[in-house]
Amino acid sequence: MTRTKTGISGLDELIGGGLVEGSTILVSGGAGSGKTIFGLQFLYNGVAKYDEPGVFVTIETRPRDLRLEAQQFGWDLEELEKKNALIIVDAASSKAGLPTSEKYALRRGFDVSTLAEEIYRAVEDSKAKRLVIDCISALGMKFNEPSEVRSELFRISALLRELEVTSLLISETIDPETHSRAGVEQFVTQGLISLNLFEDSGTLKRNLLVWKMRQTSHSLKKHTFTIGKNGIEIKSRKSSTTKSR
Ligand SMILES: Nc1ncnc2c1ncn2[C@@H]1O[C@H](COP(=O)(O)OP(=O)(O)O)[C@@H](O)[C@H]1O
Numbered sequence: 085m086t087r088t089k090t091g092i093s094g095l096d097e098l099i100g101g102g103l104v105e106g107s108t109i110l111v112s113g114g115a116g117s118g119k120t121i122f123g124l125q126f127l128y129n130g131v132a133k134y135d136e137p138g139v140f141v142t143i144e145t146r147p148r149d150l151r152l153e154a155q156q157f158g159w160d161l162e163e164l165e166k167k168n169a170l171i172i173v174d175a176a177s178s179k180a181g182l183p184t185s186e187k188y189a190l191r192r193g194f195d196v197s198t199l200a201e202e203i204y205r206a207v208e209d210s211k212a213k214r215l216v217i218d219c220i221s222a223l224g225m226k227f228n229e230p231s232e233v234r235s236e237l238f239r240i241s242a243l244l245r246e247l248e249v250t251s252l253l254i255s256e257t258i259d260p261e262t263h264s265r266a267g268v269e270q271f272v273t274q275g276l277i278s279l280n281l282f283e284d285s286g287t288l289k290r291n292l293l294v295w296k297m298r299q300t301s302h303s304l305k306k307h308t309f310t311i312g313k314n315g316i317e318i319k320s321r322k323s324s325t326t327k328s329r
């Protein structure tokens with residue numbers, strides 16, 4: 085089985101060497117838990133370390149802000165975009181009802197069909213191997229019924245499967261135990277990683293937990309991580325693994 089290395093320091097060894105190539109992984113966490121940085125780092129490493137192009141679909145953050153966020157870690161997205169090694173799909177402007185001059189954007193308004201078409205075009209143009217959608221909770225807000233959210237997610241998952249990209253679906257949680265707003269996202273993915281930001285004696289701390297990773301013997305422990313000048317770094321510790329479930 086081929087693995088797609090995240091290149092995030094300390095993570096790949098917790099998950100059998102990397103994500104299963106072509107799989108769809110849910111990355112959940114509360115506001116400020118590091119989800120967007122995680123997604124950016126996965127794509128940036130893809131190009132810089134493994135020569136794999138990527139697509140970042142941004143639904144809540146406008147591309148300009150995303151480029152600025154990346155820049156503080158020394159990740160020059162524009163340089164990659166010039167080579168078509170990275171494509172940012174701007175779904176945020178249309179969702180906010182604002183105009184955009186981005187090359188890849190949802191110009192006909194925000195809906196899942198238009199989003200799917202633009203994802204398809206971006207993956208074809210960049211020959212992407214990796215993709216991030218940040219965040220799918222923003223898709224769910226339009227639908228009232230969990231069954232509706234689920235069927236839209238199935239559509240997107242099927243498209244990602246067809247495109248054979250290794251994908252991260254980012255999900256913003258309110259209750260850390262539920263993993264997603266609609267409580268359904270985890271059923272359409274092959275893996276689930278949660279990022280937690282919590283208070284401990286007056287200090288905010290971060291940890292990461294791999295809840296599910298199909299076909300993988302993975303760590304079952306919480307792993308402390310930091311966000312520093314190189315992005316996310318998982319602190320090493322002796323971890324025990326289990327047989328795959
Ligand atoms: N340069 C940096 N150095 C250290 N921590 C940072 C830096 N930039 C952002 N952060 C931390 O990352 C958080 C934002 O991460 P982000 O991935 O945008 O969160 P999320 O997408 O989960 O809401 C900030 O609240 C801050 O705590």
Ligand SMILES: [Mg+2]
Binds near residue numbers: 119120
């Ligand atoms: Mg974010």
